[in-house]
Amino acid sequence: MGHPRKALRTASIGAVSATLVAGTALGLAPAATAADASAVPGVRFVDIAGDGGTVLKANVVTPAGADGSRTYPVIVLPTSWAMPQVEYLAQAKKLADAGYVVVSYNSRGFWQSGGHIEVAGPPDIADASKVIDWALAHTPADPAKVGMAGVSYGAGISLLAAAQNKRIKAVVALSGWADLIDSIYSGRTQHLQAAGLLGGAGYLTGRPSPELQRILGDFVSSNLAKEQEMIEWGKKRSVVTHLDRLNANGAAVMLGNAWGDTIFPPNQYASFYEKLTGPKRLEFRPGDHATAEATGLLGLPNDTWTSAHRWFDHHLKGVDNGIDREQPVQLKSRSTGGYEGYPDWKSVGANERKIALGGSQRVWANVDSGANGGVVMLSNALDQFLKLPPVASIPLLPRPFAAVWQSERSGQVQRVRGTAKLHTTVTATKESGTLVAYLYDVGPLGLGKLVSNAPYTFHGKTPGQPFTVDLELFSTAYDVPAGHRLALVVDTVDPLYIEHNPTGAQLTFSSPPADPSYVSVPLRSE
Numbered sequence: 001m002g003h004p005r006k007a008l009r010t011a012s013i014g015a016v017s018a019t020l021v022a023g024t025a026l027g028l029a030p031a032a033t034a035a036d037a038s039a040v041p042g043v044r045f046v047d048i049a050g051d052g053g054t055v056l057k058a059n060v061v062t063p064a065g066a067d068g069s070r071t072y073p074v075i076v077l078p079t080s081w082a083m084p085q086v087e088y089l090a091q092a093k094k095l096a097d098a099g100y101v102v103v104s105y106n107s108r109g110f111w112q113s114g115g116h117i118e119v120a121g122p123p124d125i126a127d128a129s130k131v132i133d134w135a136l137a138h139t140p141a142d143p144a145k146v147g148m149a150g151v152s153y154g155a156g157i158s159l160l161a162a163a164q165n166k167r168i169k170a171v172v173a174l175s176g177w178a179d180l181i182d183s184i185y186s187g188r189t190q191h192l193q194a195a196g197l198l199g200g201a202g203y204l205t206g207r208p209s210p211e212l213q214r215i216l217g218d219f220v221s222s223n224l225a226k227e228q229e230m231i232e233w234g235k236k237r238s239v240v241t242h243l244d245r246l247n248a249n250g251a252a253v254m255l256g257n258a259w260g261d262t263i264f265p266p267n268q269y270a271s272f273y274e275k276l277t278g279p280k281r282l283e284f285r286p287g288d289h290a291t292a293e294a295t296g297l298l299g300l301p302n303d304t305w306t307s308a309h310r311w312f313d314h315h316l317k318g319v320d321n322g323i324d325r326e327q328p329v330q331l332k333s334r335s336t337g338g339y340e341g342y343p344d345w346k347s348v349g350a351n352e353r354k355i356a357l358g359g360s361q362r363v364w365a366n367v368d369s370g371a372n373g374g375v376v377m378l379s380n381a382l383d384q385f386l387k388l389p390p391v392a393s394i395p396l397l398p399r400p401f402a403a404v405w406q407s408e409r410s411g412q413v414q415r416v417r418g419t420a421k422l423h424t425t426v427t428a429t430k431e432s433g434t435l436v437a438y439l440y441d442v443g444p445l446g447l448g449k450l451v452s453n454a455p456y457t458f459h460g461k462t463p464g465q466p467f468t469v470d471l472e473l474f475s476t477a478y479d480v481p482a483g484h485r486l487a488l489v490v491d492t493v494d495p496l497y498i499e500h501n502p503t504g505a506q507l508t509f510s511s512p513p514a515d516p517s518y519v520s521v522p523l524r525s526e
Contacts, residue, residue: 051126054115058105061096073316074141077104081153082201090299116209128161159239163246170315172308174256175290177264178272180234189455190498193376252279252315258287260380285332288380335479349418349522357517360510361403365501369402369491395446402491414480418522420473427508434499442485
């Protein structure tokens, strides 16, 4: 398993199998819940000409009794990756009942819409503008009150569209990305299962463009010669690249995501949120990709969608519902299920506990120690609904393949909030390599519950020459009970990621006196 391509061949079997199941479930579940969608009162199915005349399959829901004598705020909903056009019908009906015109459309390249999958490229953003044009021409939509929203892929398209189109006054972007590269290539490490799920679902339900096929092939095959091209491709599709235009346009932006999102991790959303200058709100909840808002797509009560409705009510209708006076950063703890409000992201985890990583530890690469981040879409959903995060027996982790440091037991609850950071010195026997850091909550019997993790890959290092690693773990909100320890574990293999460890490679983690190693854990101030 030392060569990344061999790792890919081995791991891809499981990833593609999971894709076939998950992709089918994602694609068909909303259709099943919609039952006979054509029988839903007030729903009209239409074809909209997108960019270049590409046909976009869409549905329109208008308020009951709308007769053209007045206009209503309009909300445009691009579908999620691999989802059919009925995805948002339950929410569209609720919004229409509340006085909105709602137009949902199948993103180009998927299902019955024409064109190819462009991954929120220029044609997708142009499509969003064309859909707004259509809504203003064919529905009682108010041109001064245009909003966009979406889950996952729809979230990314909505943010990018708001950066390009001044007509969009409010956006709700759920489980999306602000920085595509920092999402599936964080730590310069390919997120294998995430890419496998997206790629497989795309092939199952749509038509990937030739460009996407080439980029995806270079990505999963670790074609470093094409790395810069892949990065530039991702930057063009990242709203953080167009931040100045988004801020200039002044749209009110609400961001929502899950702590354990294995496709678009929360860090990149939090960083982006801090850079927004207009009205803004950030909400993080337990779960994995799109699981925090999933029940709302089925028409069930859902906190995320409740916030989304309140956001639109205030910023499109002018309703004084108090959302503008609440703390704009709202976090739901993985441990207690309670909400906490903060004035901004930097106030989250304002206190810091540094755990020294003393001594020197050497590990052999290419062997999974048993510490890992779980399975894409599954493990963090289990944490959300059953409070069952990935676990590992810390005393039994094989020390030849895992470096382990543990803190002293704490006499009080440690409320981890925000982004833990690893600082260490690494010496490698090869010029390339991958390491994965894990932060665990360790109970009296040595069982560790995963608090957070993150990968890090390096290339072009001089063998035997020490170098510094600074790594942000994925942000979280987790309470470590009194009497428990915190443990940092570092190994070199995780099924979530592609590893770049040559055969026979070893990594040594040290703590030079002039530059001590540590993990910084952010804690909520009481």
